[in-house]
Amino acid sequence: MSARVEIAGVGIHPFGRFDGLTNTDMGVHAVRAALTEAGDPRFDAAFCGTAYGGVASGHKVLGALARTGMPIVDVEAGCASGGAALQLAAGAIRAGQYDCVLVFGVEKMPKGIIRSSFFEPWREEAGLAATPAYFALRAQRLLREAGLTKEHLAEVVVKNRRHGVHNPNAMFRKEVTAEAVLASRVVCEPLHLWMLCSPNEGAAAVVLRSATDSSAGSVTLASARLRSHLPGSVLGEATPLSGIDDSGITPPSTLAARDAYDEAGIGPADVDVVECQDTDAARELLAYQELGLCEPGEQAKLLASGTTTIGGALPVNPSGGLLSKGEPLGASALGQVIELVHQLRGVAGSRQVEGARVGLAHTVGRGANACCVVVTR
Amino acid sequence: MAARAITDGLFVTHDDGTISLVGGYSPSSGHFHFPLLDSCPYTGATDVETVTLSADATLWAWTAVTAAPPGYAGPVPFGFGVVELESEGLRVITRLTEPDPGRLVFGQRMRLVADTLSLETGDTAITWAFEPVAP
Numbered sequence: 423m424s425a426r427v428e429i430a431g432v433g434i435h436p437f438g439r440f441d442g443l444t445n446t447d448m449g450v451h452a453v454r455a456a457l458t459e460a461g462d463p464r465f466d467a468a469f470c471g472t473a474y475g476g477v478a479s480g481h482k483v484l485g486a487l488a489r490t491g492m493p494i495v496d497v498e499a500g501c502a503s504g505g506a507a508l509q510l511a512a513g514a515i516r517a518g519q520y521d522c523v524l525v526f527g528v529e530k531m532p533k534g535i536i537r538s539s540f541f542e543p544w545r546e547e548a549g550l551a552a553t554p555a556y557f558a559l560r561a562q563r564l565l566r567e568a569g570l571t572k573e574h575l576a577e578v579v580v581k582n583r584r585h586g587v588h589n590p591n592a593m594f595r596k597e598v599t600a601e602a603v604l605a606s607r608v609v610c611e612p613l614h615l616w617m618l619c620s621p622n623e624g625a626a627a628v629v630l631r632s633a634t635d636s637s638a639g640s641v642t643l644a645s646a647r648l649r650s651h652l653p654g655s656v657l658g659e660a661t662p663l664s665g666i667d668d669s670g671i672t673p674p675s676t677l678a679a680r681d682a683y684d685e686a687g688i689g690p691a692d693v694d695v696v697e698c699q700d701t702d703a704a705r706e707l708l709a710y711q712e713l714g715l716c717e718p719g720e721q722a723k724l725l726a727s728g729t730t731t732i733g734g735a736l737p738v739n740p741s742g743g744l745l746s747k748g749e750p751l752g753a754s755a756l757g758q759v760i761e762l763v764h765q766l767r768g769v770a771g772s773r774q775v776e777g778a779r780v781g782l783a784h785t786v787g788r789g790a791n792a793c794c795v796v797v798t799r
Numbered sequence: 800m801a802a803r804a805i806t807d808g809l810f811v812t813h814d815d816g817t818i819s820l821v822g823g824y825s826p827s828s829g830h831f832h833f834p835l836l837d838s839c840p841y842t843g844a845t846d847v848e849t850v851t852l853s854a855d856a857t858l859w860a861w862t863a864v865t866a867a868p869p870g871y872a873g874p875v876p877f878g879f880g881v882v883e884l885e886s887e888g889l890r891v892i893t894r895l896t897e898p899d900p901g902r903l904v905f906g907q908r909m910r911l912v913a914d915t916l917s918l919e920t921g922d923t924a925i926t927w928a929f930e931p932v933a934p
Contacts, residue, residue: 534869536869537869537870541870542806543870544805544806546868546869546870546871547805547870547871547872547916547918547919547924547926548805548871548873548894548916548926549864549867549868549871549873549877549879549894549916550879550892550894551868551869551870551871552864552868552871552879553868554864555862555864555868555879558862559860559861559862559879559880559881560860562860562861562862563859563860566905607865608865609865609866610862610863610864610865610879611862611863611900612862613862653840653841654841656881656890656891656892657860657881662840662892663833663834663891663892664822664832664833664834664889664890664891664892665889665890666830666831666841666888666889666890667888667890
């Protein structure tokens, strides 16, 4: 049997806008905190998630800490970069290659609509590189197919922003009303400004260690699984220019979730708390069905019953989600994992999900890249 | 001098100024694709035939882009959506000539048109768009 991978320490630099700080500054803050919590172990390798950080982002952080010499690998997988780094680290520990691995993510996102080298220049010139417009088309199809309205989208924002009030590492910590969400300006119909998360800055770090004991009470990284898209979905995160009939094309988030559940030996019904990709409010509702948390079309029922609110049967995004935290791509997935670790340790304070023992984290974005992580205690 | 195409190979321009999108068809996979690639994006098969695609379509999803995205110097707001090509069933991401989402409905008939755009360089270029067809 392969080794249990324990989460020995976590550290986070708040997500927000920090004009005077570099990726290295934020990374140092998060890594130092995670290493301290883990008892300052010697680590055998480091994986650093970043999408916009540039050459040797990980080396710069560890160089500033005088902790180099081991392999340092920067990993880019869009919104799932941190999750991809986690999968590589966990796999290496399970395979017996390393005993202790540092995983971290850093990001300083450009302001405004993300400019991505993903798009050829002519697609930008033709207006076909408007990222929120793709989100809007997917939102419109979901509303139609799941029998949802804009009011449901506003409810997701209200829920997550209410959760985020209690998260000291979130960018937005004020409650909002559904009326105010619907009164914010339309970015791309049906998505209003407050229904979209803000790309921003931050860093997060996790120390993984091979654990021979089984009773230490530490949080276990039960699985971290990355998948890419299957061909054909016109509105998939691969952002193609055309596609075929979508029926029967399994989305990458579902592929990643199935792998993660299988590896952890659980099913969606065993999950107590979820952190999912709420790039926009509709993306969270789509995740409910993609991750197997509900059947397609049952989202309205989950919202109406309060199931996905803290205090409900399956709280989603108790951290406030990306709608409250903002999204620093490379750090985002690890930020979710850190939230789940705090939830499973029972130290999440006024946003605590009582009795949480199994957590699921989900990131998905351009590539396509989707990653699901299961943590247990 | 006529404006150039926004990039080569997306469409052909006919003598009367109308355009046809150029795509691919793989007999072994049975799938069309756009823009034209040298292998089928669904199966990897290399038996791709160049085809001109149907100009008639129905509307499958739409929105309007209200702020200029990076690298774009054309008018805002502008319509943006997915149409389903009538003959091929292929769904294509496209500009729409209608910038008001409230004036469009699911399944509406649409037709391919050439669309002239300003570029950041000050030049203009031709791209494709779909416009609503009066019922």
